[in-house]
Amino acid sequence: QIVHKSNDRLDHDVEACVKFKVPLVITSLGARVEVNEAIHSYGGVVMHDVIDTWFARKALEKGADGLIAVCAGAGGHAGRLSPFALIQEIREFFDGPLALSGSIANGGAIAAALAMGADLAYMGSAFIACDEANAVEGYKDAIVQYGAEDIVYSNLFTGVHGNYLKPSIVAAGLDADNLPESDPSKMNFGSGGNTKSKAWKDIWGCGQGIGAIKRRGPVADYVDQLEREYEAAIAKLNQPRVWGKVKVSG
Known part of the structure; x- marks a missing residue:
């Protein structure tokens, strides 16, 4: 809210x-x-x-x-x-x-x-690619297709700095590598800021972690994957690490 x-x-x-x-x-x-x-x-x-x-x-x-x-x-x-x-x-x-x-x-x-x-x-961003999300198809596909290098940090669209998918900025006819600064005192959420393209309808908010998202699918499958990865990470932390002849306890 x-x-x-x-x-x-x-x-x-x-x-x-x-x-x-x-x-x-x-x-x-x-x-x-x-x-x-x-x-x-x-x-x-x-x-x-x-x-x-x-x-x-x-x-x-x-x-x-x-x-x-x-x-x-x-x-x-x-x-x-x-x-x-x-x-x-x-x-x-x-x-x-x-x-x-x-x-x-x-x-x-x-x-x-x-x-x-x-x-x-x-x-948040990872769940946009899930079947249950009400995002448009292009947005979902972009989450899977792009990575951290495709994220742009700008305050142009609402007056507050945020991270957005570069391809959506380009599709709106803007130069994503040379965006002007917006006046924070004129922030207006949902208005599209100082452009005709609206955040979050046309300019897609997205975090840098999307490189981990390799496919689209249901939320349940993704949550199951998160659980497996979490348990594997905890187990790995409890194992000794060995670099060459040096052993470090977990």
Whole structure:
């Protein structure tokens, strides 16, 4: 739920959350006390997207129950910080629910997120290629076809920096390698920013982790794959590593 003042659907959406008692609400782009209080009124939980510790502290001050560290490489709106840096700094002052977002697309990355101090791994781009996603076919195919080098970080489309698939930018008639900077004070979500092409309809948000997605298929198959990869990663960490004649215990 984008809670920025430019979102003219905010009041309606929050009312719907309260009416149907949505148990978990994710907010971003502006911590709002009144939104948090509305969700808390029926026992709901609020997790808030943050890109640095300043925003993390502000979200907690405004009443968020947990945080989502949106780090470098995350799809859509994203920060610039390494997950190693941001997770460790948040954990210095917050021991509550913490999710990590940014290039997580396989089970090994999930294991790494938990190992560095997150409680949850937060994934999005990889699921766009699943059969159940309501994305257009070209978007799904692009998730499978492209990789990290095909992701562009720009604030042109909404006023806030985010990661997008380069081919979708080119298809919109723009020079993806020379995008102008947008004025953050004029951010307008869903309007397409300063272009006629709209994020997220025409300009496809996407994270850098999509190189791990090799095929399309149902969500169940992908989740099973994530479980196998996660278990394999944990097992590997518990095995001794040997480099030449040097043995290092797990």
